[in-house]
Amino acid sequence: MVAFPPCKINLGLHILHKRTDGYHALETCFYPVPWTDILEVIPSDTLAFSQSGDTIPGDPHDNLCLRAYHLLQKDFTLPPVRIHLHKIIPTGAGLGGGSSDGAYTLRLLNDLFNLNLAPAALAAYAAQLGSDCAFFTQDAPQLGTGRGEILTNIGISLKGKFLVLAKPPIHVSTAEAYAGITPATPATPLTQILTQEPLAAWKGKLHNDFEASVFARHPSIEPLREKLYRAGAVYASMSGSGAAVFGIFDKGVDLAFDPGVLHWSGVLTR
Ligand SMILES: C[C@@](CO)(OP(=O)(O)O)[C@H](O)COP(=O)(O)OP(=O)(O)OC[C@H]1O[C@@H](n2ccc(N)nc2=O)[C@H](O)[C@@H]1O
Ligand SMILES: Nc1ncnc2c1ncn2[C@@H]1O[C@H](COP(=O)(O)OP(=O)(O)O)[C@@H](O)[C@H]1O
Known part of the structure; x- marks a missing residue:
C-alpha cells in the first residue's frame, strides 16, 4: 500500500499558556497542503524500515513511521511489515512532515490489516506520537486546541487559492521555538478572525506567535515573507515554529528563490 502524506501550514498560531505537563496550550488552524512524502507499507517476513530522498536528522530507529508501527503493535498482533519512506517535505520547517508520516503509517496499517479503527481512535493513537500528528488522521482543515491534538472542523476553505511555500536553509527545533515564547491571551480569538474576516483582511490581524522570536534569531526568514507580500500574496506568514514561510495568492505566480x-x-485542493 502506498500513501502520500501531505504537509500542513498553520493559519494563525496563538500560544496561550504553559501547562503543568510542560506543553503549551495553543490555538491554530491546521491546513493541509499537497507537498507530500511517499510512504509504502507492505507485509514482510521481518520488520524493516528504509528511507530515500532527503536526509532525516536523527536515528532511523526513532523514525515516526517505526514509532507508529510499535504503538499499534502494543494493542494488536500486527504481522511484520516493510516500510519505505521517500522524504520530500523539508524537516524542521514547521510543516509537520514527520507527524504526517507517523499518522499516515497508522492509517496504512489500519487499512492493510483491517483494524477497523475509526478516525477518532486513529487520532487518539496519533496524539501519542506527537501533538501535531492527530491532525493528519483527518482530511480537512481543523482548528487545533489543547496541545494541538483537540480538533474541530471550522468549515474554513481556501480551495482553489494558489499557495507558495519557501523554506530557507535553517532548521528550527520545535522545542527551542517554544522555549523562546512568552505565552499570552490573544486580543481576538483565532476562530473569530478565520470565520468572520475575509482572507483579504487577515494581514495584520492573523498572527503566528513564533514569528517575533524566530525572526529575531534567524534574520533571513522575515525577508522571505516580505518577498511573498511583494509578489502579491494576500496573506503571508511563517508556518508553525518555522523556518518555512507561505503566501496565499488569488492567482498563480512564478517566483525565483535563492539557491538553498x-x-x-x-x-x-482541499
Ligand atoms: C509548533 C507546532 C505548531 O503546529 O508545529 P511545528 O512547527 O513543529 O510543525 C506544533 O505545536 C508542534 O507539534 P509537534 O511537533 O507534534 O510537537 P511534539 O512532538 O508533541 O513536542 C515537541 C516539543 O515541543 C514542545 N511543545 C509541543 C507542542 C505543544 N503544544 N507545546 C509544546 O511545548 C514541547 O517542548 C515538546 O517536547
Ligand atoms: N518521518 C520523519 N520525517 C521527518 N522527521 C522525522 C521523521 N521521523 C522523525 N523525525 C524527527 O522529527 C523532527 C521534526 O520533524 P518535522 O516534522 O519535519 O519538523 P517540524 O516539527 O518542524 O514540522 C526531525 O528533525 C527528525 O529528527
Missing part, C-alpha cells in the same frame, strides 16, 4: 531555499507552489 526549498520551495513548492500549487493550487490548494
